[in-house]
Amino acid sequence: MIRFLQPWWLLAVLPVLALAALYVWRQLHRRAYAMRFTNVDLLRTLAPKGLGWRRHVPATAFLLCLLVLATALARPSVDTREPLERATVMLAIDVSLSMQADDVAPNRLEAAQEAAKQFVGELPESYNLGLVSFAKSANVLVPPGKDRDAVTSAIDGLVLAEATATGEAVFTCLEAIRSVPADGAAGIPPARIVLLSDGYRTSGRSVEEAAAAAQAANVPVSTIAFGTDSGQVDIGGQLQRVPVDRLALADLAEATEGYFYEAASVTELKQVYQDMGSSIGFRTEPREVTQWYAGVALLLALCAGALNLLWSSRML
Secondary structure, eight states: OOSSSGGGGGGGGGHHHHHHHHHHHHHHHHHHHHTOSHHHHHHHHHOHHHHHHGGGGGHHEEEEEEEHHHTTTTTTEEEEEEESSSEEEEEEEEEGGGGGSSSSSSSSSHHHHHHHHHHHSSSSSEEEEEEEESSSEEEEEEESSSSHHHHHHHHHHHBSSSSSHHHHHHHHHHHHHTTTTTGGGGOOOOOEEEEEESSOOOOSSHHHHHHHHHTTOOOOOEEEEESOOTEEEEEEEEEEEEEOHHHHHHHHHTTTOOOOEEEHHHHHHHHHHHHHHHHHHHEEEEEHHHHHHHHHHHHHHHHHHHHHHHHHOOOO
């Protein structure tokens, strides 16, 4: 997708369009003037054989050249993916009671633990990695660092609790990210949050507040909606349905420029983590392509001049 780094320069297109309109008007006026001759045979004798449609080609190429040059002033760019040599990744896992639902074998929590450990093992060693669990509140189990064994052990030790504080999980991750010291002259490494949840928020600050905070901190939040709508848990001797809140998680990811995924099995979840590991290892940077626009404009200018010389033996 083409974006413009200085879009206000697109106003330079307006004079070019005005010039094109003037050219069209002149051609129409010229035709009307020619029709004033009543003796068509005499006109054909006096006037040289015309170039027909070809006489408009040089002018069209010249106008296109001006249009491309005017667009180039706005500094067009395309998004490119640049690999990250260093980063801080916070992994947040929902441990609410709904995670004991067995719609995903053996149950949602154990499947999430298995897939999360695979994700930890595949993450580049140069990345800082931290772990947050959340139910009624959110807690930092492992602060961001390079100790993968500590994260794996903490994942194995996850314990279920009541309620779901999705928003608090994001706020807690942001606090942990702010604790990461700057890496010398390289500064603070870019950060990402990976959040897995299966249910609706029932506690703490809203997901909208969390999204605004993450957006302000320039930290993308990638979310995983885990489970199926047929999931049930036994609470107090009664079966309760625990559907997945896909909408809130999708909105959170979109608002923070993260990625949204869905997984309904441990196999799908492992694939999601694998895809996510590839995506969070890059960041999107604009790459200016003004030089390509300038090159196209030069070719159009050369074509306009060459065709004008070839067909009419005079410059525009």
